[in-house]
Amino acid sequence: xxxxxxxxxxxxxxxxxxxxxxxxxxxxxxxxxxxxxxxxxxxxxxxxxxxxxxxxxxxxxxxxxxxxxxxxxxxxxxxxxxxxxxxxxxxxxxxxxxxxxxxxxxxxxxxxxxxxxxxxxxxxxxxxxxxxxxxxxxxxxxxxxxxxxxxxxxxxxxxxxxxxxxxxxxxxxxxxxxxxxxxxxxxxxxxxxxxxxxxxxxxxxxxxxxxxxxxxxxxxxxxxxxxxxxxxxxxxxxxxxxxxxxxxxxxxxxxxxxxxxxxxxxxxxxxxxxxxxxxxxxxxxxxxxxxxxxxxxxxxxxxxxxxxxxxxxxxxxxxxxxxxxxxxxxxxxxxxxxxxxxxxxxxxxxxxxxxxxxxxxxxxxxxxxxxxxxxxxxxxxxxxxxxxxxxxxxxxxxxxxxxxxxxxxxxxxxxxxxxxxxxxxxxxxxxxxxxxxxxxxxxxxxxxxxxxxxxxxxxxxxxxxxxxxxxxxxxxxxxxxxxxxxxxxxxxxxxxxxxxxxxxxxxxxxxxxxxxxxxxxxxxxxxxxxxxxxxxxxxxxxxxxxxxxxxxxxxxxxxxxxxxxxxxxxxxxxxxxxxxxxxxxxxxxxxxxxxxxxxxxxxxxxxxxxxxxxxxxxxxxxxxxxxxxxxxxxxxxxxxxxxxxxxxxxxxxxxxxxxxxxxxxxxxxxxxxxxxxxxxxxxxxxxxxxxxxxxxxxxxxxxxxxx
Amino acid sequence: xxxxxxxxxxxxxxxxxxxxxxxxxxxxxxxxxxxxxxxxxxxxxxxxxxxxxxxxxxxxxxxxxxxxxxxxxxxxxxxxxxxxxxxxxxxxxxxxxxxxxxxxxxxxxxxxxxxxxxxxxxxxxxxxxxxxxxxxxxxxxxxxxxxxxxxxxxxxxxxxxxxxxxxxxx
Numbered sequence: 001x002x003x004x005x006x007x008x009x010x011x012x013x014x015x016x017x018x019x020x021x022x023x024x025x026x027x028x029x030x031x032x033x034x035x036x037x038x039x040x041x042x043x044x045x046x047x048x049x050x051x052x053x054x055x056x057x058x059x060x061x062x063x064x065x066x067x068x069x070x071x072x073x074x075x076x077x078x079x080x081x082x083x084x085x086x087x088x089x090x091x092x093x094x095x096x097x098x099x100x101x102x103x104x105x106x107x108x109x110x111x112x113x114x115x116x117x118x119x120x121x122x123x124x125x126x127x128x129x130x131x132x133x134x135x136x137x138x139x140x141x142x143x144x145x146x147x148x149x150x151x152x153x154x155x156x157x158x159x160x161x162x163x164x165x166x167x168x169x170x171x172x173x174x175x176x177x178x179x180x181x182x183x184x185x186x187x188x189x190x191x192x193x194x195x196x197x198x199x200x201x202x203x204x205x206x207x208x209x210x211x212x213x214x215x216x217x218x219x220x221x222x223x224x225x226x227x228x229x230x231x232x233x234x235x236x237x238x239x240x241x242x243x244x245x246x247x248x249x250x251x252x253x254x255x256x257x258x259x260x261x262x263x264x265x266x267x268x269x270x271x272x273x274x275x276x277x278x279x280x281x282x283x284x285x286x287x288x289x290x291x292x293x294x295x296x297x298x299x300x301x302x303x304x305x306x307x308x309x310x311x312x313x314x315x316x317x318x319x320x321x322x323x324x325x326x327x328x329x330x331x332x333x334x335x336x337x338x339x340x341x342x343x344x345x346x347x348x349x350x351x352x353x354x355x356x357x358x359x360x361x362x363x364x365x366x367x368x369x370x371x372x373x374x375x376x377x378x379x380x381x382x383x384x385x386x387x388x389x390x391x392x393x394x395x396x397x398x399x400x401x402x403x404x405x406x407x408x409x410x411x412x413x414x415x416x417x418x419x420x421x422x423x424x425x426x427x428x429x430x431x432x433x434x435x436x437x438x439x440x441x442x443x444x445x446x447x448x449x450x451x452x453x454x455x456x457x458x459x460x461x462x463x464x465x466x467x468x469x470x471x472x473x474x475x476x477x478x479x480x481x482x483x484x485x486x487x488x489x490x491x492x493x494x495x496x497x498x499x500x501x502x503x504x505x506x507x508x509x510x511x512x513x514x515x516x517x518x519x520x521x522x523x524x525x526x527x528x529x530x531x532x533x534x535x536x537x538x539x540x541x542x543x544x545x546x547x548x549x550x551x552x553x554x555x556x557x558x559x560x561x562x563x564x565x566x567x568x569x570x571x572x573x574x575x576x577x578x579x580x581x582x583x584x585x586x587x588x589x590x591x592x593x594x595x596x597x598x599x600x601x602x603x604x605x606x607x608x609x610x611x612x613x614x615x616x617x618x619x620x621x622x623x624x625x626x627x628x629x630x631x632x633x634x635x636x637x638x639x640x641x642x643x644x645x646x647x648x649x650x651x652x653x654x655x656x657x658x659x660x661x662x663x664x665x666x667x668x669x670x671x672x673x674x675x676x677x678x679x680x681x682x683x684x685x686x687x688x689x690x691x692x693x694x695x696x697x698x699x700x701x702x703x704x705x706x707x
Numbered sequence: 708x709x710x711x712x713x714x715x716x717x718x719x720x721x722x723x724x725x726x727x728x729x730x731x732x733x734x735x736x737x738x739x740x741x742x743x744x745x746x747x748x749x750x751x752x753x754x755x756x757x758x759x760x761x762x763x764x765x766x767x768x769x770x771x772x773x774x775x776x777x778x779x780x781x782x783x784x785x786x787x788x789x790x791x792x793x794x795x796x797x798x799x800x801x802x803x804x805x806x807x808x809x810x811x812x813x814x815x816x817x818x819x820x821x822x823x824x825x826x827x828x829x830x831x832x833x834x835x836x837x838x839x840x841x842x843x844x845x846x847x848x849x850x851x852x853x854x855x856x857x858x859x860x861x862x863x864x865x866x867x868x869x870x871x872x873x874x875x876x877x
Contacts, residue, residue, distance in 0.1 A: 692750040
């Protein structure tokens with residue numbers, strides 16, 4: 001990702017949050033069939049803020065589009081039109097959101113957001129016009145101006161409370177007292193043809209505030225106040241400020257402003273001569289009120305009804321900080337290295353066998369703290385699935401609308417937390433599966449009615465924690481999968497590897513994960529191209545997870561994704577085979593024992609087996625599998641680890657157990673991965689003594705045996 | 708900044724780290740060399756051709772190591788104190804090359820190199836050119852990019868497997 005300036009990054013971050021919020025509110029409103037006053041306010045406020053900050057960053061296309069959408073909600077809020085096409089309005093909001101999201105993506109990649117939103121603006125204006133006409137309002141009255149005028153008349157000369165100025169966070173620390181000895185008054189005039197005068201004025205202030213001790217200006221609310229631009233054009237933009245700079249420097253600074261047509265700069269002898277100079281007390285009050293200039297509080301917005309779920313904005317800012325993920329990654333890495341370093345110290349060969357009770361006590365303490373530190377750092381990286389889940393609402397809406405189906409998405413357990421990395425890679429697979437569910441699963445309303453099902457289909461997206469993994473289920477109540485069709489397709493594609501009648505239902509359904517597989521004859525806009533499901537599988541596999549699918553003809557299908565909670569640190573049992581160390585994740589080990597003579601038997605094919613919980617369980621000898629010399633050959637001299645994966649047991653034979661250790665999973669170098677199948681090996685780790693241990697996944701070993 | 712980089716490139720141009728494999732002198736472009744280390748404990752990895760000795764832990768980084776003698780189809784020679792690992796980095800991939808010993812850094816201008824003879828031997832693919840030194844010695848200059856080419860690796864590994872792999876633990 002390209003590095004952006006901090007300012008741009010903040011802009012992207014905030015705008016994205018607003019866009020997400022906008023989408024949610026719009027979708028919820030559409031579901032309700034009406035726009036509640038608080039929703040209207042929320043959308044209005046979000047669009048307004050985007051407009052302001054986009055204008056400040058000079059992204060005019062975004063700003064203008066936001067303005068156009070804002071106008072619609074301004075109209076709804078002020079005149080409460082009776083005839084309102086919620087779905088059409090939602091469409092407008094969503095298209096605008098999409099456009100802006102696209103532009104944010106460009107910014108993310110360091111490209112200037114240059115797409116034109118003119119078409120969108122035009123259609124939005126058009127819509128508002130028709131909307132007003134439908135409700136019997138004059139489309140050509142500028143509501144804002146009318147309202148402002150009315151209000152001005154009603155309450156003349158509002159007190160200084162509405163003054164606005166930008167101030168660095170700590171008002172006490174301003175350089176006023178120290179270096180600011182000149183007092184100036186400046187009147188700037190802009191070329192109205194240049195447009196966006198309020199933004200130019202804002203730019204001036206931004207430039208000045210670093211140099212100036214104290215800075216006041218009129219009109220006070222440049223960006224928020226719609227009439228500010230007119231006032232600036234009419235009377236000029238007036239500034240009063242103190243600064244250490246000489247008159248010439250100030251002049252130079254101000255003249256850098258674009259579209260400047262006139263500049264009057266006068267030096268005053270003291271602040272007393274300023275026509276407008278709020279007292280420090282007023283200043284303090286304002287500073288508190290206006291401490292976050294990006295999220296302005298509109299004076300006309302009615303008091304917010306109990307804070308809505310938008311923590312992180314408005315007032316809560318001090319409780320939240322946003323951190324770059326790579327910083328967290330680095331922290332995580334360091335903690336991992338410390339865990340290793342800790343074992344390097346406590347398991348140091350120099351102290352092996354010594355009686356060191358004080359040392360041991362201290363080491364235990366260290367271990368405890370390290371463990372806690374590790375948990376905390378992991379928790380930092382955990383994010384709820386909620387945001388990703390909610391994005392699916394949009395998919396369902398768009399799909400059903402285009403396909404003429406009816407379906408609702410039910411979210412369960414969306415507060416389940418997963419590692420940030422997992423979160424980033426789960427979105428696309430989920431989207432694909434949900435698209436498939438709606439496109440292939442849910443039937444048309446008529447068909448559903450005939451089958452005695454409610455016309456509206458349901459897709460349940462649920463998440464839950466189970467052991468060290470997160471289980472995500474996507475369940476639909478559609479038509480289910482057609483076993484015969486899948487089988488036929490699999491035959492055509494040459495995917496069958498054994499006689500047809502030997503395939504279980506589950507195996508048949510799993511064919512849909514094969515590359516290029518699609519039974520749908522008709523390719524739709526959303527799915528059916530047969531690309532996707534195999535991508536889904538590889539995405540999930542990349543996360544160390546697995547995916548299964550099951551279906552009940554006529555009743556629906558369910559896709560189950562299991563992914564590990566975190567990819568970074570696991571507990572592992574270190575074992576030795578012929579002098580080489582291997583590690584097996586503790587979570588998959590049931591027990592370990594030294595087999596007795598006679599406990600082991602051979603099956604017909606010569607596979608060694610033993611009985612585990614009443615059923616035969618195959619044994620894998622690691623030294624044979626990995627071709628290691630000097631290993632113990634006699635089962636009765638080594639140790640058998642009973643592991644479980646996918647509800648099946650597997651015995652793994654090793655020379656000896658070394659002990660349990662926290663391991664940081666590192667990928668096997670790509671160079672080697674590309675060369676081999678990496679039989680049963682999922683990664684590697686560095687042990688306390690600095691040696692490398694390969695991590696064995698029993699599930700994968702099992703796969704070898706079964707095939 | 709750019710100029711600095713250019714200059715650095717310039718000072719490294721035509722410079723080769725030379726090392727020995729048996730009697731031959733090989734050279735590798737100094738720009739890809741990260742460091743030279745003594746032999747470290749190697750962890751074997753299953754299913755790889757025998758010239759891939761395994762992986763080593765270099766200060767927390769896990770790096771695959773290749774025995775260049777085996778890579779070029781020579782006899783395996785047990786590692787000694789003189790055995791070195793040249794760590795190279797190409798396209799952000801780290802790789803360790805086990806060689807008999809490093810000798811020196813030489814400057815071999817392009818004018819003093821000739822193309823390798825066009826023979827069908829597989830090992831020859833990895834020689835980009837041959838440098839001539841004043842004292843009638845020659846240096847075989849490695850084409851390090853090919854060392855990373857996995858397709859090449861696969862082709863070669865097929866050949867090696869036929870030969871059968873020896874599995875002496877180190």
